[in-house]
Amino acid sequence: MTQFMDVHHGMVGITEDQLRQAHQADLAIEKDEGVHFQRAWADPTSGTVYCLSEGPSADAVQRIHERAGHKADEIHEVPLTIS
Template identity: 40%
Template structure:
């Protein structure tokens, strides 16, 4: 499994509560795709959301978002955890 950081931008801002609900939907959907959404970060005013996810590939990670709530990432980066 690879580790990815994805980035979303929602015009007009976003609330932490809305992102928490979307994350819960990801957690309920991820198992059938072999994906594990680990953490997320939110900039409410800028409408930015960042998700850390372990997945077989970037497209499978986005498939979970698409099915769970429809908010797919605009960008997905392969990352390596530092110490």
């Protein structure tokens, strides 16, 4: 599976609970597209949210986000990872 980092803009003031709810909405339907959302981060001040996922394509990731009600503004393939 390919990893993807997606970015959402315009979520100024997002709370931890709202981030958790958005992430849970993705998790509830992710299997429909063969995607797995691994982690999410947010900066409430700038309104930027980042999500790390893996799946068959950026389009599959976007379809889940759209169905969950928070379309990504950017989706980037992550071809290299180190720990």
